[in-house]
Amino acid sequence: MAISRRTFIKAASLGSVAASLPKRSWASSSTVSRTHRSAKVVVLGMDGMEPSLLRRFMNEGIMPTFKRFLEGGGSLQNLATTMPPQSPVAWSSFISGTNPGGHGIYDFIHRDPATFTPYLSTSRSSGSSKHLEIGGYKIPLVAGKMDLMRQGPTLWTTLEEHDVPATVFQIPANFPVTSASTRAVSGMGTPDLLGGYGICSYFTDDYVTGMKSDGAKIRRVRVIDHKVEAKITGPRNTFKDGEPETDVPFTLYRDPWEPTLRIDILGQRIVLREGEFSDWVPISFELLPYFASIGGVVRFYAKQVHPRLKLYVTPINIDPMDPAFPICSPPEYSRELAEAVGRFYTQGLPADTKALQNGILSDDDYLRQAKIVLEENLRVLHHELDRFHEGLFYFYFSSLDQNCHMLYRNMDPAHPLYDPKASEEVKNAVRYFYRQMDLALKDTLAKVGSDATVLIASDHGFGHFTREFHLSSWLVQEGYTKLKVPLGETEGDVYNIVDWSKTRAYALGINGIYVNMIGREKNGIVAPTDAQALKDEIAAKLIAVTDPQNGNAIISNVYDSLRIYSGPFMALAPDLQVGYRPNYRVSDEGILGKFPATIIGDRTNKWASDHCIDPIFVPGVLLSNREIRIQDPAIWDMAPSILTLMGLPTPRSMTGRNIFAV
Amino acid sequence: MNTLFDLLLAPFAVLSPIWGLTLISALAGVVLVLLYGRVSNQRKLREVKRAIGAALYESILFRRDLGVSLRAQARMLKGAGHYFVLALPPLAILLVPCILLLAQLQVRYGVRPLTPSESTVVAVKLTDSQPLKGLALQTDGSIEATAPVRIPSLHESIWRITPHSTGTFNISIPAVEITQPIEVGQEVVRLRPLTSRSFWDTLLYPSDLTLPPLIESIEVAYPERSYAPFGVTMHWVIMFFLISLASGLVAAKVFHIEV
Structure with a gap:
């Protein structure tokens, strides 16, 4: 069987998953005639824009464009969000015009009921099933697969059917990109080259005790005569037996006197000052000598040069100039963008929140990176606005969401993790990014013309996260989850310490609880007929849980999936979704099913603001330069409203309403 | 020639x-x-x-x-x-x-020449590492340069430069008495990416600069031009x-x- 070089390269990466995804047709279907003149609709998706902060900053005068936008006849309303109010879930509802039952995304994390294996909810990959083994190498004969898990028709499916041009930049839950004629680049949910949400590298000659390696490859290096030899670890080489890690060596030279350094990597020389990020540096990992390799891009950051060397390297992003995975449609789109405005972050969660949480980056370091992410975004925005003439233009900003998660605490002296010694820049970071959103709106309004409908939408709001609830441990304490060992006596992972023969319910993901159901779970023990009573019992108990520190209730609502979701893709829904009160959320350990000894504790992680609580507390915002004529718009109303605005029919699967009609 | x-x-x-x-x-x-x-x-x-x-x-x-x-x-x-x-x-x-x-x-x-805001590196290799510490790059206001990275083991010093406008600008290193022109713009002009004492380098990278005795080579890493006739x-x-x-x-x- 003949295998092309491209097939080899793709098959080798991410466990051979990227191989041979069918070539998409870029040309519009010739059978569809242009029967509708498309209106101009621009949507700025500002993830995590909090209504109260928006109003506050408008009053403070740092968002004058938003203020003028409203004074000029625009509408502002809270935008009801999904349960759970998580970005992949909410934006999927935006895309599909329906509740999660209509698109099948219920959390960042789903689980396979047959194996209890957790996985990222929006995409799944599988390696090549057939190989030819030659001298220590495994040559894939059948290509791997990568599937988008979001189901159902999308907003742009209808636009494509009616030949309406659309550009959709980095909307979450859209990887791999599957659109036909819509120009799209994937956003949240796009992995780094290692296949996860982003693993950085960190090289230092300092002691690294106390630094968490979660989300980072920490390497202790030796500086000899101001020179360091090191390697960036790449994806596993699925062409080789044992699938060893690939790597790219580099040499670092440090100036003996100045805080500057030089990095030599793959024939490129990079000069950096302390406190400076490099431009994007393309790197390539060899899979089959002289035949197949896989490329990505990184930025280096000289955190410290003297006396100790501290070098941070971003997660290896998929190179937009030559994407190894389907991050865009048409296939040349990301390259075209990168040639026009420079390379940009393709990783779904671009600013490295993990590195800040792990202590690799400081608040100031992180903020520098976050500003670069936004600068890149704005360059793309301006480029696309310059050529937007008709149809739909959707543009996504991650900045408010990511930076509120990490830096909102430094804006509020009442927050337990407020750092009074933080720089003014860090303390004003949230203000800065809101201000930038204002400037983005200003540029947009200036370029799209008065005939365009302009919508600004956020998928949820924000609040502080100061106390964490170990939901999985609570289920153990209440006897719903049974462990093989006493609670807190093991660091064991997820479900290898669970006694499934006695477990009636278990938690996984940020808000979900699952019943261990006969016929669905691998070792289910609860009959489907008993499930409702069990769910009601758990919900009632959870509502009654109080914080021993202050006596406050922790949970405001526990939602039964059967009551809040409807649609053809209910199979993966958790049976219960826990709606926390403000300041509370599930702990990080609980998300992946670990079992800490305590039930509730202080949040000590710098990820100290959040939105994965009861959606009634964290609505998003919706602004429009057209009158919003319904009182309680929701994020699933957006797609039907946009289609109606364009004079197009709304697919039956879209259950949302038209916000512009009474 | x-x-x-x-x-x-x-x-x-x-x-x-x-x-x-x-x-x-x-x-x-x-x-x-x-x-x-x-x-x-x-x-x-x-x-x-x-x-x-x-x-x-x-x-x-x-x-x-x-x-x-x-x-x-x-x-x-x-x-x-x-x-x-x-x-x-x-x-x-x-x-x-x-x-x-x-x-x-x-x-x-x-x-090709640099474009405004596009960074590149300038590397100077000396015949001896002795004067390295005193090396400083002087530019006019149109080009910004980082502090040097000096590598005594290689007898080499390197800077990152970033031009801010188009034109031909000179950067100089007074300690070793050399001036190197930097081209910024869109035109097709003769660049001087490498001036070296090596015969082969001189043959392959024609340059009209004269190297002072202390310098082995001076290099400006101009970007490669890309060509895509018929999209290839x-x-x-x-x-x-x-x-x-x-x-x-x-x-x-x-x-x-x-x-």
């Missing part, structure tokens, strides 16, 4: 790089074939080619007679060897102008080779030159 090529290539500098390179390549193909016609023994080449053709015809005609066919094929091989021997000296002669032309094209069409990205040398080959074959036909 630089001045000669400056004059020869000046008319093409007004064209966009891809058209300039296309025209130069096409003309180079014609000129090289004409030159080949002058420096090669065309009469002998024709005779050998005719003999090879005759042997080929013989081997086809007498393909049922193994002995005759094999002898004909042996003559073909011998003829091919003879042809190679005849072609080698003129090709060796052509190699000289070819290398000179390619080197000159490399500094014009292989690399290719190195400029490949493009030169393909176009000059095509035009050379046409010229050979037109001017009845055996190649």
Whole structure:
């Protein structure tokens, strides 16, 4: 069987998953005639824009464009969000015009009921099933697969059917990109080259005790005569037996006197000052000598040069100039963008929140990176606005969401993790990014013309996260989850310490609880007929849980999936979704099913603001330069409203309403 | 030599790089074939080619007679060897102008000037590491430079520079008395990416800078130009080779030159 070089390269990466995804047709279907003149609709998706902060900053005068936008006849309303109010879930509802039952995304994390294996909810990959083994190498004969898990028709499916041009930049839950004629680049949910949400590298000659390696490859290096030899670890080489890690060596030279350094990597020389990020540096990992390799891009950051060397390297992003995975449609789109405005972050969660949480980056370091992410975004925005003439233009900003998660605490002296010694820049970071959103709106309004409908939408709001609830441990304490060992006596992972023969319910993901159901779970023990009573019992108990520190209730609502979701893709829904009160959320350990000894504790992680609580507390915002004529718009109303605005029919699967009609 | 090529290539500098390179390549193909016609023994080449053709015809005609066919094929091989021997000296002669032309094209069409805000590195290699500590790069306000990274073990110092406007700017290192022009803009101009004491570097990267005694080389990492004729990205040398080959074959036909 003949295998092309491209097939080899793709098959080798991410466990051979990227191989041979069918070539998409870029040309519009010739059978569809242009029967509708498309209106101009621009949507700025500002993830995590909090209504109260928006109003506050408008009053403070740092968002004058938003203020003028409203004074000029625009509408502002809270935008009801999904349960759970998580970005992949909410934006999927935006895309599909329906509740999660209509698109099948219920959390960042789903689980396979047959194996209890957790996985990222929006995409799944599988390696090549057939190989030819030659001298220590495994040559894939059948290509791997990568599937988008979001189901159902999308907003742009209808636009494509009616030949309406659309550009959709980095909307979450859209990887791999599957659109036909819509120009799209994937956003949240796009992995780094290692296949996860982003693993950085960190090289230092300092002691690294106390630094968490979660989300980072920490390497202790030796500086000899101001020179360091090191390697960036790449994806596993699925062409080789044992699938060893690939790597790219580099040499670092440090100036003996100045805080500057030089990095030599793959024939490129990079000069950096302390406190400076490099431009994007393309790197390539060899899979089959002289035949197949896989490329990505990184930025280096000289955190410290003297006396100790501290070098941070971003997660290896998929190179937009030559994407190894389907991050865009048409296939040349990301390259075209990168040639026009420079390379940009393709990783779904671009600013490295993990590195800040792990202590690799400081608040100031992180903020520098976050500003670069936004600068890149704005360059793309301006480029696309310059050529937007008709149809739909959707543009996504991650900045408010990511930076509120990490830096909102430094804006509020009442927050337990407020750092009074933080720089003014860090303390004003949230203000800065809101201000930038204002400037983005200003540029947009200036370029799209008065005939365009302009919508600004956020998928949820924000609040502080100061106390964490170990939901999985609570289920153990209440006897719903049974462990093989006493609670807190093991660091064991997820479900290898669970006694499934006695477990009636278990938690996984940020808000979900699952019943261990006969016929669905691998070792289910609860009959489907008993499930409702069990769910009601758990919900009632959870509502009654109080914080021993202050006596406050922790949970405001526990939602039964059967009551809040409807649609053809209910199979993966958790049976219960826990709606926390403000300041509370599930702990990080609980998300992946670990079992800490305590039930509730202080949040000590710098990820100290959040939105994965009861959606009634964290609505998003919706602004429009057209009158919003319904009182309680929701994020699933957006797609039907946009289609109606364009004079197009709304697919039956879209259950949302038209916000512009009474 | 630089001045000669400056004059020869000046008319093409007004064209966009891809058209300039296309025209130069096409003309180079014609000129090289004409030159080949002058420096090669065309009469002998024709005779050998005719003999090879005759042997080929013989081997086809007498393909049922193994002995005759094999002898004909042996003559073909011998003829091919003879042809190679005849072609080698003129090709060796052509190699000289070819290398000179390619080197000159490399500094014009292989690399391009910087654009405003585009960073690159300037590296200076000294003959001795002693003066490294005192090295400082001076620029005018149009170019920003980082502090140096000095590497005593390599006798080398490197800076990152970033121009802010278009034009030709000088950067200098007073301690070792050298001034290096930096080109910023869109035009096709002769760049000086590398000035070195090495013979091969001097041959391949023609430069008119004079190196002071303390300096082994000075390098400006200008970005490569990219070419994508008909949407196919290719190195400029490949493009030169393909176009000059095509035009050379046409010229050979037109001017009845055996190649």
